Structures are given as C-alpha cells and as structure tokens.
Amino acid sequence: MIWDNAKQNVAITLEFRSPVHRVCLSRERIVVALQNSVHIYRFSSTPEKLSVFETADNPNGLCCLGSKLVAFPGRTPGQVQMVELEKGNVSIIPAHGTPLRAMELSPDGEILATASETGTLIRLFSTTNSARIGELRRGVDPAIIYSIAISPDSTMLAVTSDKSTLHIFDLPYVVAHSRSGSMTSERPHRNSNNFSTTGNAEESNNQKWGILGKIPLLPRVFSDVYSFTSAHFETDDEPQTDLGKKAIMPIPGIPGGKPRKGVIGWKDEYTLIVIGAGRDGRWEKFILGEGEDGKRHLVRNGWKRYLGS
DSSP: EEEEETTTTTOOOOOSSOOOEEEESSEEEEEEESSSSEEEEOOOSSSEEEEEESSSTTTTTOOEOOSEEEEEEOOOEEEEEEEEEOOOEEEEEEEEEEEEEEEEEESSSOOHHHHEETSSSEEEEEEETEEEEEEEOOOOOEEEOOOOEEESSSEEEEEEEETSEEEEEEEEOEEOOOOOOOEEOOOOSSSSTTTHHHHHHHHHHHHHHGGGOOOOOOGGGGGEEEEEEEEOOOOOOOBBBBBBBTOOOOOOSSSGGGGOEEEEEEEETEEEEEEESSOOOOOEEEEEEOTTSOOOEEEEEEEEEOOOO
C-alpha cells in the first residue's frame, strides 16, 4: 500500500501472491522485490506494470533504485541484473561465487557495491559498463554483512557486519568508459592512498605494505584494500517477549523472523547513524573527523533508545 500523506488515505494498492520483501520508490517508478522476482511499475494513480524479472532466491529483498537504473539479483546466485529504466537494456554482472547478501547504489549512480554471504569482500562495479573497479576487504573471517551505505558525495562506503564493527572505506575514482572504450576520471581523489586502476591499486598497496606488497607469492590478503577507520557498534540481544527472556517472537515476512541489525544511514559526509534492533533497540551516532595525528577517526558521538523502556 502507498499512503498519500496529504490526503491521509491509501492512494495505491498492489497485490501479489507471495510476501513482499522490499519496495523501492522514486517519482517515476515503483519496484517490488519478491522471493524470486522483481516487478517494476510506472508510478501513477493507476500503476502500469512495465516489466517482471526472475531472480535467484532473494529473502533479503535486495534491490537498488537510482534515477537511471535499477539493480537486483540475477537468476544465478551471486549475479546482479542492472536494468536501464528508460531503454530497458539489461546487463548481467557475475559479482560473486556465492549468493548475494547486500548491495548498494551510490547517490550519483556511478557505483554499485555488492557483498556475498561470505562477507569478506565488498566489490565495486561501474554502472556505466559493468566493469569491476575496486575490491574492499572487510576482514579475513567470514561474516554476515548487515548493511552497506555510500556517503552523500559518493566518496566513502560504510559497512556493518555481525562482528559488531562499522568500517569506513574510501571509494576509488569513478572510472567511466565511453562507448568507444576510452577511459576518463569523473571526480578527483580524496587522498593518495586510494586507487582507480590496477596500476594505482598496486602503487597504493606497495605504499602500505612496502616490500611485502611486491612479493608475488604472498597471500592475496596483503594486496587488498582495507578500511581507513572503524568503530564498534552495539548489536545487542534479540527483542524479548512477555513469555520469558529466552522467548523470541518472530516477525512475519522477515527471513528467520528477526529484525534487521546494523542498518546504516549517512546524515552528511561526516555523520553516520547505525540502527540496531536488539532488546534495547537503539540508534547510535558516529562522527568522522581528523585527529592530531592527521588520520581520520570514527568516534561514537551518542545514542538513543527507540524501543523498550
């Protein structure tokens, strides 16, 4: 149901034969993600169904809607489908070898970030030509990625996981390839430690690891790009019921019946909010600033409960 707040009534109702996992809205489109399909409508008083796409199992309702395209899982686990909203052209990206866990489109629409159920890497793709333009390492051990969010100016990426850690990465250049194959840089870099092409990535890693980054047989982990700062956030326990401390009331329509944790929201380029879903449900505020050592640090600035007493 789509609510018209000005008229204080339900303006549009769409019915489906299976649970709705996510809805994305813009002024022109309504995108509905189900378990094995994505439905795209024209946003009007009487919505017109424009297309339906089959997907692999999508229990988390993964779907990203931008001004020019929409992205969601492909038919094969680990793949991404990108659809141009105006022309309807479809691009398939073989993003991961295991099912997708999270994805996010940058505010400027230039970068698509994805993570799989393994949870060790976040991969970055150019929406212009579907090329992989970067790879960010969250950690070495497998983890459940809770949320991916890109800053309003599309220069940083934040990610949370069940390790109770919020990581912040610099994003590489947005490298756009024209139809003729030429390469152009779309925006300046934040600092010299980032990367845009393979050469710059190698240079950055050599700066970070010194002689270690030049040894060809060294494990791949030594050549990955890590976050420039991180901070702990509260995951807390699950919400409790009146039946007892160990009883958990499942939430219909959510995989496993558990609410989402670690959801990230960028307030501005220097402020993030992380929303938890525990017994003492709270949101936490983090500030990104530069310390006396000249490095950027992430500091928790405050928190507030929104559930419980």
